[in-house]
Amino acid sequence: xxxxxxxxxxxxxxxxxxxxxxxxxxxxxxxxxxxxxxxxxxxxxxxxxxxxxxxxxxxxxxxxxxxxxxxxxxxxxxxxxxxxxxxxxxxxxxxxxxxxxxxxxxxxxxxxxxxxxxxxxxxxxxxxxxxxxxxxxxxxxxxxxxxxxxxxxxxxxxxxxxxxxxxxxxxxxxxxxxxxxxxxxxxxxxxxxxxxxxxxxxxxxxxxxxxxxxxxxxxxxxxxxxxxxxxxxxxxxxxxxxxxxxxxxxxxxxxxxxxxxxxxxxxxxxxxxxxxxxxxxxxxxxxxxxxxxxxxxxxxxxxxxxxxxxxxxxxxxxxxxxxxxxxxxxxxxxxxxxxxxxxxxxxxxxxxxxxxxxxxxxxxxx
Numbered sequence: 001x002x003x004x005x006x007x008x009x010x011x012x013x014x015x016x017x018x019x020x021x022x023x024x025x026x027x028x029x030x031x032x033x034x035x036x037x038x039x040x041x042x043x044x045x046x047x048x049x050x051x052x053x054x055x056x057x058x059x060x061x062x063x064x065x066x067x068x069x070x071x072x073x074x075x076x077x078x079x080x081x082x083x084x085x086x087x088x089x090x091x092x093x094x095x096x097x098x099x100x101x102x103x104x105x106x107x108x109x110x111x112x113x114x115x116x117x118x119x120x121x122x123x124x125x126x127x128x129x130x131x132x133x134x135x136x137x138x139x140x141x142x143x144x145x146x147x148x149x150x151x152x153x154x155x156x157x158x159x160x161x162x163x164x165x166x167x168x169x170x171x172x173x174x175x176x177x178x179x180x181x182x183x184x185x186x187x188x189x190x191x192x193x194x195x196x197x198x199x200x201x202x203x204x205x206x207x208x209x210x211x212x213x214x215x216x217x218x219x220x221x222x223x224x225x226x227x228x229x230x231x232x233x234x235x236x237x238x239x240x241x242x243x244x245x246x247x248x249x250x251x252x253x254x255x256x257x258x259x260x261x262x263x264x265x266x267x268x269x270x271x272x273x274x275x276x277x278x279x280x281x282x283x284x285x286x287x288x289x290x291x292x293x294x295x296x297x298x299x300x301x302x303x304x305x306x307x308x309x310x311x312x313x314x315x316x317x318x319x320x321x322x323x324x325x326x327x328x329x330x331x332x333x334x335x336x337x338x339x340x341x342x343x344x345x346x347x348x349x350x351x352x353x354x355x356x357x358x359x360x361x362x363x364x365x366x
Contacts (some may be wrong), residue, residue, distance in 0.1 A: 002358040004346050006307035007186055011350045012250075016242060020192075023238035033234045042237040045244055046181075046197060049164075050173030054206035056198045057232025058213055061160040061182025064196040065093035065130070067230065068156050068178045071208040074099050078127040083113035083139075084317060084335040086132045089182075090158050091316050094130070102126065103317060103325070105332045109274050111288065112139040114334070118147055128154040133162035133172055135273070135311070136188065136254075136285035141167055141175040156180070159199075161285040163189040164251045173199035178209075183240055188254070188285050189247050191236040250349040254284040257347050257356055261287055264360045269293070271341075286311055289363070290341040297343060297366055304362040309344040 013020065027038055039057055047055035058064045074080065076098035082090055084103040094101045102121050107114040112134050129148055131139040141155075148155045155176035159165070162172045163181060173179040183195035198209050208225070211218045216227025262275045271290040288311065291297040298308050315336060316322055317329040329336070346359055 001305045002354050003305045004307060004351075004355045004358055006309050006344070006346050007348055008350075009185060009190075012348060015350070016246065019242045020239055023242050024235065027234045027238050030234075034231055036234045038234040038238040038241065039232050042232070042241045042244070043197070045241055047199060049244060049247070050171045050179075050199050052173045052199045053201045053203055054199070055173075056206055056209045056213065057237060058196040058198060058209075059230035059232070060194045061158075061180055061184065061196040062089040062093055063213065063228070063230035064180035064182070064198045065090065065156070065158060066096050067209045067212050067228075068180055068198055068200075068205075069093060069097050069099065069128075070212050070225075071205045072128070072154055072156075072177070074127050074154075077125065079123060079125040080127060081113075081118060081121055081129045083132050083134070084315060084332040085111065085312070085338055086134060086158065086316070087160070087312060088316055088319065088321070089160070090130060090132055091322070093180075095322075099127075100125070103328070103332065105334050106134075106338065107140075108334045108337075110137055110140075111135060111273070111338060112137060113144075115140045115143040115147070118144070122147075122151050122153070126151065126153060128156055130156045130158060131176065132158040132160075133165055135288055136162050136165055136283040137273075138162060138165050138167050138172060138175065138281060145176065160184075160196075161187065162283055163187065164247050165283045166281050174201060177202060178205055183236065188251060188283055189240065189243055192239050193236055195232055195236040195240065196230075197232065246349075251283045253349045253351075254347060255282065257351060258282070258284040258287055260356060261345070261347070261360065265289075265363050267364050267366060269366060270297075270363055284347055286344045287347040288338075288342050288344055290338065291343055291366075292341055294341055294343055300366050301345075301362050304358075304365075306359055306362050307346060310342055311344050312342075313339055315339045 157179035159172040160182035178200035183191040213230040216225035
């Protein structure tokens with residue numbers, strides 16, 4: 001039986017291990033671990049990759065969102081529109097700074113925020129729309145930005161799962177006022193620990209974000225803001241610079257595997273995500289299928305050597321951390337369905353042909 005883990009980071013890293021080792025030794029030889037050459041180099045490289053003016057490294061993706069909100073002076077009592085289905089970090093960033101998340105259900109085809117349901121949630125307290133490019137597919141940013149312009153709102157991207165994704169030739173990071181990225185190890189562009197970044201064309205915002213993440217100061221011991229400590233360290237920056245050179249290649253592999261899954265999985269019990277019109281838009285951080293008998297499906301795949309994951313089993317509105325919203329949870333029907341039925345099947349660079357075929361066969365035989 002062929003074993004297919006849900007994710008195999010060793011298989012991804014093995015071909016570039018020598019480059020990663022060299023990056024490590026270079027940082028160690030310099031013995032400068034915060035705010036040095038590796039950080040500056042990666043920030044410039046990632047900004048260039050996104051075709052953006054600026055990139056500011058952060059400690060993680062959650063902090064990246066939070067620092068954006070702080071820099072744009074969103075705070076207590078302000079409302080921020082968010083999708084009901086996302087990783088909890090999206091919402092934690094909003095509530096961390098005292099703002100109020102306003103939930104919108106997701107589109108049943110894309111699993112991103114349903115743009116047709118946003119306008120009814122806008123009030124005089126709304127300050128921004130926080131769009132999540134879930135699973136690697138961009139939200140409908142053209143519609144979102146048009147709506148934001150109509151109501152003078154800011155638009156922020158949670159691009160934690162969408163490194164390199166595009167809309168009409170524009171990459172994530174440049175589709176709104178500012179974008180937050182996570183470089184958690186399992187991401188399309190993953191560090192070897194926690195890391196994140198903000199990408200923006202707004203240079204004034206970038207300057208404030210850098211200050212907020214550095215104890216509120218740009219010049220040592222001169223604190224302009226009540227900031228925090230959230231910086232990209234030199235080792236992670238060095239590793240990310242190495243891996244960035246392979247991102248487009250890896251995303252291409254993800255698309256190819258996803259295309260095979262979509263074409264070759266033919267089980268009426270399993271609903272595959274719809275293939276976008278332009279393959280280049282989607283970077284398939286996750287390949288989510290919907291199955292009504294989820295636990296049976298997961299167990300069946302496990303028995304056949306196939307690893308799985310769930311993104312995400314419990315809606316944020318039903319989490320203990322946000323009990324005040326539980327009475328609203330039933331209203332978000334698409335979110336509830338996806339949370340009840342979603343299963344992520346293996347998809348990552350350097351998967352072997354036999355592994356891909358094994359996943360398809362096991363899914364079809366369920």
